Amino acid sequence: MRVYRDDQKFLTFRINALLWAIVGVFVFLAGSFWFVQGVQAEKYRYLSDANALRPVTMPAKRGLILDRTGQNILADNQPAYSLTLDRVVMRPIVKADPTHRAKLIDFLSVVLGIGPQDIEARFAKGKLVPFARPIPVAEDLSMPQVASIQAQSLSFPELNVEPVQRRSYPYGTMSAHVIGFIGEVSEKDLGQHKELKQGDLIGKRGVELMYDEYLRGRDGAQFWEYDSHGRRLAEVVTARQAPVAGDNVYLTLDFELQRRAEQYFVENEFVGAAVALDPRNGEVLAMVSSPEFNPNVYTRRFTPETWKQISSNPFKVELNRAIQGLYSPGSVFKTVMAMAGLADGALGPGTTFDCGGSAVFFGRRFRCWRKQGHGPVAVANALKVSCDIFFYNTGARLGIDKIAEYAHNLTFGEISKIDLDGEKAGLVPSTQWAATKQHRKWYPSETISVSVGQGPLIVTPLQVANMMAAIANGGTVYRPHVVRMIEKNSPDGRVQKLQVASEVLHKVTLPPAALQTVKLGLWKVVNEEGGTGGNARVAGLDISGKTGTVQVIAQSGWFSTAGLPFMERDHAWFASYAPKDNPQMVVVVFVEHAGAHGGTDSAPLAKLLYESRFRNQIETARLDLTNPATLEMIKEGKLPVPGQTTKPPAIPDSGLGH
Amino acid sequence: MIRERSFSTLDLNFLGTALVIAAIGCMLIYSATYFSDPGLQTLRKQVLWVGIGITLAMFFLFVDYHVFFDVAPILYGIGVALLVYLLVWGKVTANVKSWIHIGTFQFQPSEFMKIFTALMLAKFFDTYDRAYLDLKSFLRVMLIIGIPVALIIVQPDFGTAATFFPLVAVAMFFGGIRWRVWVVTALIVALLAGAGWAFFLKPYQKDRIVTFLNPDRDPLGKGYQVTQAKIAIGSGGIHGKGFKQGTQAKLEFLPARHTDFIFAVLGEEWGFIGVAIVLALYLFLIVQALQFAKNARDRGGAFLVISLISFFIFHVLINVSMQIGVLPTTGIPLPLISYGGSSTMMFLIAIGLMANVDMRRFVNA
Structure with a gap:
């Protein structure tokens, strides 16, 4: 049964009820204000005059x-x-x-x-x-x-x-x-x-x-x-x-690694940057930019003298070279080239190019860094000896746009979204970039320079580390981060710990066979005689890496820049990871104007950091007398006889190298 | 013809009162901020918002309110979509901090959502003419109010969500509910709240609720804000210290003096006389609106006016009461007087809609 109400009566009655209730409350409020402003006014006037509270x-x-x-x-x-x-x-x-x-x-x-x-x-x-x-x-x-x-x-x-x-x-x-x-x-x-x-x-x-x-x-x-x-x-x-x-x-910084890395730059008076990453989650284990500054100076009011001193420093101390320094990657980029060539089918694991010290591409002669040439080389050995001619050919086969595609996938040309301010994106050139940004045609001969990490291509050390991490972990690009955890303290004494989760930015498809070949090449760089990264070799640990030397000035012949004025010397790169089968750490070292080859000035720091990080593992491997390599090294006197105490890894002086 | 008839029934006293209150608000904001904000940015913004609000109010006055009933579901849907969008959007853009960002999002849409929800509610009652709400209809009404409230609670902004409470009261008191339903509803709410508190709320959410219920966390109830507000109001006496003469406000002893505690500035500078006048203006507004509701042409109009004026009543009573410590301090602004864009615009639109219902009260118009 539906009950219809007498609408008007029902509403009017309840509206009137509300009305009188409200009038009542307003009267009460007015009364309260009268009490405060009329009855107690004197008291409050006194408090107000005294600006009491x-x-x-x-x-x-x-x-x-x-x-x-x-x-x-x-x-x-x-x-x-x-x-x-x-x-x-x-x-x-x-x-x-x-x-x-x-x-x-x-x-x-x-x-x-x-x-x-x-x-x-x-x-x-x-x-x-x-x-x-x-x-x-x-x-x-x-x-x-x-x-x-x-x-x-x-x-x-x-x-x-x-x-x-x-x-x-x-x-x-x-x-x-x-x-x-x-x-x-x-x-x-x-x-x-x-x-x-x-x-x-x-x-x-x-x-x-x-x-x-x-x-x-x-x-x-x-x-x-x-x-x-x-x-x-x-x-x-x-x-x-x-x-x-x-x-x-x-x-996320590891105090010991950070301290050792900084010490290395200070003792050698090097300008540059180093990054150590965990390739399994993007945690930054060490990040150095040299020269450094003292933040204690910045927390005080500046005197004009302090300002002058800071702003006149030619090395731009405030610049975080690891994320803001833009440099040519040099031969380190050959890692990307090898990966691109193999994944794209331009190269097979057995594809061989004959290096005679120089070769002509698109009407221009390009030199290999080794005047006498490397002879016929396939990809793994080309990485090992860093043969330029091999990668010139690879670049010519791929073309700039394929190279750009793989470079972008392997983290170059865009910011890595690290939780630090002012990160730079760098630049990966392409035909489109030449057309839209430069309003010109891209010349195929420029592709040849880019193939060995020169030309308009510029990167940050962090991007190189991120690339190495993606190779090491099989194609996952993590967002690098420097904060591991935030500890929230509530006023009531509760502590809430908030962990920073690792974040996958994207995944690159790297065919297993191609990955295996590139990784073999990177291992040879450090561990085989004739590899350019031998200075990073650590007995008992399989380190893989790639060296790089960047020409700062145009060179017309083969010569060393070690004796040149500082600003004209070559930059030195070393990008690496270890252990080779289960990578746990990526180390990238960059030394500005080192004057020497990447393997000479940069690799020793990587070695130091690996020795520090994997100390226990290295010691165990060295004591393993069933390992033929260990026995061989003890025979050659490169390892102490088990039982004798080993010296802690010393920091080498700047003159070291071969 | 229709137009002329409508204009002749427009209640200019009602609109004029609202504008006088808004003007008093601007004057008080000037008093409260000219010392600390010499550029008068605060006042300029408020004047701008009042201007925009009046324009919006004109629109909501001259378009027949039945048109708004027709589009109410669309407006309501847009409002809900905006609230959802805010939630999702807030998570995506919180860049580095996204993984622990607790989030206090902008809640501007929630102010306009009050109008849209009131329209939806009025539309519902326009067609519902049974004496009492049966269970199904009651749940529908609660759903209309509950969706925006839930979305705002998730933000989480309990303070704003609580300002939707008057709509629940309107639905239950004027919609008509049997006493059994009252009891059952109360029991269910108590059970849900208890279970939610015990099992579902995270500690920080509990903190927020406790903070809302007891913002000062001051066991003696003699918080700094209220003490300062009382000193300001009391020292004003009967006549007040005069325009721009309030020392409490000027020297910043009074917190939130252009927003939540602006009524204390009124009390200090214009005394009990000023307080009584402003209270009388508000009371006039409320009494007029309730007359509109009684005379409304249809149930929809009546419920629209009641819903909208209920927001006024709720805000005025709570805000004025907390000035002298009758109720605990909450962040609820004084309608048309407190500084704030979305709230000022919302209340002006509400004024427009209420006058709209009254203007079209004759069936044969």
Whole structure:
């Protein structure tokens, strides 16, 4: 049975009921306001005149940055003292004594040891800070400065010495390019992040910048009662908002590997970069850019002298060469060429080209790096001896667009999306690039240069490492990352650990047979006599790799550039992975203007890193007397007799090489 | 002819009151920000939003509200799609942080979703004429409200989701529900909430709920914000300190002084007299709207007005109450006065729609 209501009556009744309820609530609210504004007005007027309650910021502790294991703190906080000025307190004093401001500036000028105009400049900058909030005047006060200021607190009650946490990087220059540094917020930052305020410190580069949201934490506040003379009376404890510390960030960096790699560059006075990656997940185990900078310098206010020193450095210390340095890959690119040739069918494992030291392509003569030539070589041996003629032929068969396709698939020409700022994409040339970007035709002879990693092709060391990782793991391109875990600390003491998952960017189809041939070639480079990467050889570990030497100046003949002026010397590459059957680490070393062959200046660092990373495995293999290779090496005196203690791997001097 | 008849029944007092309230809002925003924002960016933006809001309101006033009923499912669908889009989009673009990004997405669509949901609800009741909601219809109504609420909760933005509560109250109180259904509904909600709390919510989500329910986490209820707001209001006394004379607001002792606590600026500068006038203006608006609902030509019109005015009532009562600590602090703005683009536009559209229903109250018009 349907029941129809008398619509109008039903609604009208309920609307009226609501209406009277609302009128009742409004009367109650008006009564409440009458109580506050009429009955209690005197009390609140007094509190208001006294500016009774004022917030004092309690800065949050910035999260730590730690190495992989958490055993080493790479970015820490240290207690320090800052000086602030409270204009609410100062205003009535200046009204009563117009000379007070000049006295204050004289006093500060003496205590801080800076000119009156500098203090005026800091006051002027403080005008952007809301009036009720104290403005920053100086930081990193020394204890004598703190003492002199506190001694004068009666004359200058507007000055406050505040304990703060200052960012410090205990290891100085170590992994500076990855960690980055912090600095004062800019106007632009303030526009983008509503939660920030003038004078706050935020990440400016590297992990400090990319993970700022986690590291920053949330400032708290204390609320103090003040009297009408601006004197602080007591804290309203119930109103206190505790600061929330920032989250700790664990990097993927291996402290030991990072330290060894940096030491290598410093001791040899090399300029360049090195990257060690885990090819199984994209974790960056070490990332070096040399020369380094000291982030501790950047967290303070710059003096003009510091600025001059930093900006006049010809080596651009702030540049992270591992991800921002763009270089020709040189012979390292032959790995991509071999892979492309085999996968595309332009080459077979037995395809042979005869190297006579030079050959003519498209009407131009191209030289092999070895004047006397290599004779007939197939792909694996061509990689081993880095024969240019072989790869000129490969390039001529593939054509530039096929090369570009494989180069793109193997991570070149686009950013790798690493969690660091300012990464560069490099350039992979193609006919389309020539047409759209250069407005010209692509010449086939240019393809020949690109085949050996020269010409317009430019890459970053990280891209080379990513390429090597894809070869090593059979075709998976991971997104490289430098952060492994974030440790969130809740105010109630709970700790939440958030792991960074590995992310597959894409997969490249590499036919198994082709992959096997390329890997064999890369193994020969390091492990066979006559291979160009013999300097990386480690007994007991199967390292595979490829060397590269990049000509910086046009050469018209065969000669070494070792004796040339620095800026004209060749660059040296070494890109590698190990162990060959179950790759766990990729190492790419790049030395700018080394002057020597890639195998001479770059390979020894890779060797050092493998020795450090696989120490146990190497020791086990060396003790394995059933291994004929081990016995052979002991006979030749290359390995100690088991039982004798082995020396820890020493860092070789720069003159080493063959 | 139809046009002329309609215009002659347009309630100018109602529209005028809304505009006076919006103007008072702009004046208070000026008072609250001129000191810390010398460029008056905040005020300029608010004036712009009021302007856009009035334009939108005109559209929603002059097009017959039955047309909006016809397109209500489309508008509602677009609103839901936008909310879903926000969720999906938020995950994809969170670049490096996507894997732990908890996410506070922009919720602008949720403000407009309030209008669309009210339209859907009114459309439903327009054709539903039984004395009480049976279970099936009741569930349909709850679904109409529940979809946007669920999507906003997932964001997760409990504060905004809670502002949809008045619609539930309207449906239950004016839709008509037997007392048995009340009891069963209450039981089911309690059970679901308990189970959800125990089994499904992650710790950070619980944190959010607790924070919404008790934003200060202050056991004594003497939080800083309320204390400062009371000092501002109380020190205003009967007559107030006068335009631009409020020291609490000027010196930034008063937090959120141009948004949630703007009523305290009114109390400080214009005293009890100012408070009483603004409360009277709001009450006039509410009483007029309820008259519109009584006189509406059809059930759809009546429910549209009731739904829309319920948002006003909810916001005004909660916001004004928290100024002097009658209710705990929440981030619910004061209609047409608090600084904020989407909320100002939403309330102006609501004004337009309510006047629309009243303008077309005669069947033979």
